Amino acid sequence: MKEVIVHPKRCVGCMQCMPACATAHSRTRHLVSAVLETPQPKPRVHVGAGRFNEGFPNRCRHCDPAPCQLTCLTGAIYRHAGTQTVMIDPDRCINCASCAMACPYGVIRFHEDPLGPPGRAVAVKCDNCVARVAEGQIPACVEACKVGALTYEERDTAMKRQTLAVARSMSSGAGEPVLPPGVGLLRTMKESQVQLLKG
Amino acid sequence: MKYVILGNGIAGVCAAEAIRTLDLEGEIVMVGDETFLPYSRPMISYVLDGSEPHDKLPIRPADFYESMKIKPVLGQRAVSLDVENRRVQLADSTCIDYDRLLIATGADPRPLRAAHMDLGGIFYLRTESHVRQQVAALSTARRALVLGGGLVGLKAAYALLKRGLEVTLLITSGYPLSLQVDEIAGKMVLDELLRRGLKVLVGRSVRAFEGNGVVRAAVTDTGSRLPCDMVIIAKGVLPSRDFIPRQHIHVDLGVVVDDHLQTSAAGIHAAGDVAESVDISRGCRWVNALWPEAAVQGRIAGLNMAGRPVVYPGSMSRNVLRVYDLDVLTLGHANPGPEEGCRIVWSGGPGKGRYRSLVLKDDILVGAVLVNQVEQGGVLCALMENRVPLRLSTSRLMAPDFNFACLLP
Missing domain, CATH: 3.30.70.20 (Alpha-Beta Plaits)
Incomplete structure (x- = not known):
């Protein structure tokens, strides 16, 4: 059975999953009309800031x-x-x-x-977007995520992929790093920024 | 295997369900004082304030006993327990044998010692039948008196205010909820209720009631006369354990249980408001008579009774209260005495619309009070239950943007 899997280290904190989630749980289910609804639909996934201002999609x-x-x-x-x-x-x-x-x-x-x-x-x-899934769509937060921090797949598949990626990155002449270089760089910058402000 | 469960509250119900997940054939007999379907006891104050109808109280389907293959013995209390012969005697003298016994008899309201308690219009707030009578009495009531500034007293006062009655709350300590929250949070709740028209008398108790058939006034220990036509007594609860032979079963305030919720007698477990377990945040035995604890204890006791050993990690006080625009959430040992060596940090307060107080023992969080923005309370609760040494500063824990991500490495 497929489920939403969170890859916390990949999240860049763009928060696009939040309006997508709110829209999916609105009456009209379109962004433009959803913002005009009363009561306002609200997201059920919450991107919070961690200790180094890094994003984390909490659901x-x-x-x-x-x-x-x-x-x-x-x-x-x-x-x-x-x-x-x-x-x-x-x-x-x-x-x-x-x-x-x-x-x-x-x-x-x-x-x-x-x-x-x-x-x-x-x-x-969060209701795992049961309504969307029943219509053959994937959960809205996953659809909106541009960096692969949220995926919709079998848990075993995700575990196997992660294990392989970790194993490869540890081997000599390693291929792909576990984190895409851009995401890794962004996290390093955020951490240094917080350290600098503290210092 | 014959299981006998004394009590059909949430602990008993969860225990029966847990037993049935492991043992489909064993005989289950459930003895209950209340004849109503298993229902949500904390919800009765919502029925009193009119926000929910009485018929929404049941939390299990009408065929609960049949579908779970439980033999219900309702309208009965256990009056004696023969540990050696494994037998329980009920009020009507019938005896029930058992192989495994669960004591989930709950608690009864702490009785008030005052003259003329038999007058009409004087109630406790504990059961669905109490609230049914109170709702029926509302049509003729104008002035209500609520005795006790604990959680139940406060909920009763709030409910009656919402119903448009003139309400006076009598509290013996200096501020309401003194067992649950600190003085600042207690005053914030009190201010909110005063603003909505509640009258409060501090440091007084009731000696007698007056009236002709129905209550017309209460007389306090100072001799003053308080006119009223409805009284709700909320002076806390006492575990229902009078029938338990103390020479065989260790009874303190409640029935003492071990880390598998077994009493000092083999084959007899206890769960819910009657059980006294180790309080995680206080580090000593305590009766935490709370619905969520009762549900969890019932489930774990049931699994243990059916033969699967499951450890109960200990109980912890927790409460949440919503009065008008104020949300109050309290966790663990939220109001320790100065001699207990706890460090208390707090921020916000009256007029700020938000209050946080954290109680720490060394680097372990043992208590917390949150007024408004209570959504992250469960995260703090998990830190307390697991006794996680804090790595995060207390100011980050209290900040409005505190969230689960702050705890990640």
């Missing part, structure tokens, strides 16, 4: 067992049987924020959502 890991599901007071959080996606039923959610204290990644937000009940804030998080 729901769909944990098993899921702490948010165990702590949910109303049973609004459940696991989608087919895709193993952890979902929130907005009509059962009472916006109590119990899941906020359970999620070890801090990926749940609370606001009125275009796809939820009108006029009421609810807990909102």
Whole structure:
């Protein structure tokens, strides 16, 4: 089964996944019309800045067992049987924020959502784009990512590729480095900048 | 194998479900005081404030007992436990034998000792039946009195204010939520409620009630008379463990459990509000009577009972409260005494719209209070539960842009 895989070291912090995600979870599902919607659709992937201002696309890991599901007071959080996606039923959610204290990644937000009940804030998080996937598309954040920080593939395939890349980069006369040179350079620059400011 | 589960709250329900993941054939008997379907106890305050209907309380389907092949014995409490003969006696004198027993009897409201407690309009806030009666009483109520400034008291006061009643809150300590949060956060909550019309009396308790059939006034220990037609008592809860023979099972405030949630008697486990486990942030035994803990403990106890040894890492206090425009999240040992050698750092406060307080013991986070912007609370909670030595400065942990990425190498 394909899933969204995050390659944190590749993220350049461009945040393009965020509007793509918001658009995918809007009523009209087009960027231009989505920004005019009320309530405004909001992203469910959150690019945060790390210690060296490097980007990191933070999204729901769909944990098993899921702490948010165990702590949910109303049973609004459940696991989608087919895709193993952890979902929130907005009509059962009472916006109590119990899941906020359970999620070890801090990926749940609370606001009125275009796809939820009108006029009421609810807990909102990544749903693995189940609606898009059902239509044969890939998740919006992956489609928007230009640097390969988000991919949609079998977990085993991604693991094998990464293992091979690491092995090659360690061998003499190595081929491709694990990180593309441009991405590596950007990260080095960001780290030095933060070190300089500190010093 | 015959499993007997005492209690049909969330701990008992999660235990039964966990047993069924490993043992499809074993007999499960569930004894419950409440006859209602398994429901969300923390949600009753949402029913009281009118934001959710009563019929949304159940959290399991109507055929829960049948589909899980559980024999429910409802409307009954255990009155005695014979450890040697592995037998539980119920209030109606029937006896149930067991091979594995789970004590998940929960807790009952701490009773108030005052004269004329039998008057109508005086309630506890603990069960769906309590809230059903309270909602029915709302139509004739105008002036409410809430006793207790803890979480339940505050939620009750907030709910009744939202329902348009005139509400007076009586608290014995100097500020509300003194067990959960520090003084600054407590005052922020209080200010918000005062701004919305709540009346608060500090340092007073009720000695007696007056009325003719229904309550009309409360008399305080200072002798003053507070007119009211509805009273909600919220003075905390006490573990329901009177039936447990102390010569066989170690009972402190709650039933003491080990790291597999087994009591001091073999084959008997305990979970939920009745269990006393090791508190991760305090480093000592503690009864953390909380819904999320009860759910996790029930699940782990069930797995252990069905024969799969699973370690329970310990409990931790945690709460989240939303009153009007204020979100309050508290984790762990959030309000330690000065003698405990903790370092407390804080930022923000009243008027700033945001408050953060972190409690550290050496370089381990043991407590936190967040007022507003609580989304990253779970990240802090995970740091506390796993006792991760902090590498990040406390100012970064408290900054508005703190997020999971800050913890990456």
